[in-house]
Amino acid sequence: MxxxxxxxxxxxxxxxxxxxxxxxxxxxxxxxxxxxxxxxxxxxxxxxxxxxxxxxxxxxxxxxxxxxxxxxxxxxxxxxxxxxxxxxxxxxxxxxxxxxxxxxxxxxxxxxxxxxxxxxxxxxxxxxxVPEGEDPELAEVLATQLGRGERETQLSLSRALIALGEASMPTLRAAMTDRDPRVRQHAIATERLLRNPDAGFEFAIEEAKRIVVLGTNSQEG
Missing domain, CATH: 1.25.10.10 (Leucine-rich Repeat Variant)
Known part of the structure; x- marks a missing residue:
């Protein structure tokens, strides 16, 4: 057959x-x-x-x-x-x-x-x-992962937070004062990219590093 x-x-x-x-x-x-x-x-x-x-x-x-x-x-x-x-x-x-x-x-x-x-x-x-209106709650969960992993992982998280737009800003601002310098650095870089998408992740990270170091030094001084 x-x-x-x-x-x-x-x-x-x-x-x-x-x-x-x-x-x-x-x-x-x-x-x-x-x-x-x-x-x-x-x-x-x-x-x-x-x-x-x-x-x-x-x-x-x-x-x-x-x-x-x-x-x-x-x-x-x-x-x-x-x-x-x-x-x-x-x-x-x-x-x-x-x-x-x-x-x-x-x-x-x-x-x-x-x-x-x-x-x-x-x-x-x-x-x-994410449904409309649930962006802030999602941003809060994503922000718990700030400082995680290497550059590729951090870039992915930054892109996700940036995609949520203004809904990410309150959690990013809070993370910019976190005790963990890696979290502060990643939050600052992401906030910079959210305000200026053309800056580039590497530039934003390097700028964030300087801000974190200077912030630490000024507090110590």
């Missing part, structure tokens, strides 16, 4: 997702070009383990091509995964889909996740999905 062409194509695409990175990329591209709800579980499953950045990006694109009513609930389920990449990719994809039904799933635990990639993905998703 001959297998229908649709099923043959599906089998070929699924097999392709197990090949080398180039083959995987082409397979996911094909799936995204002709969306089929039967692929959604496999796309999400692959997102959790895919090592290649470009393939992961294509997986996200392919998922956005499917109905949000199908993908969003399954992606929300992934947020409870023990695998950090599964949580991170699910958050990234939810941010690209932009369906606010996912907002309640962006918990404080995710926004403060111990894994930097998960936390960064959560920050990006949160500023996209």
């Amino acid at each position: 001959t297998m229908p062409k649709e099923d043959t194509d599906m089998m070929r695409a699924l097999q392709g997702m197990e090949g080398n990175s180039s083959v995987r990329l082409q397979a996911v591209l094909a799936i995204g070009t002709t969306p089929d709800p039967r692929f959604v579980d496999k796309l999400i499953e692959r997102s959790a383990i895919e090592p290649d950045f470009y393939v992961r990006d294509m997986l996200t694109w392919a998922l956005t091509r499917h109905p949000a009513s199908i993908t969003v609930p399954k992606l929300i389920d992934e947020l409870r995964s023990e695998r950090a990449q599964a949580r991170s990719q699910a958050l990234h994809t939810l941010s690209k889909i932009g369906d606010q039904q996912a907002w309640p799933a962006i918990t404080r635990a995710l926004l403060t996740d111990a894994d930097d990639e998960v936390a960064r993905s959560a920050w990006r998703a949160a500023v996209v999905l």
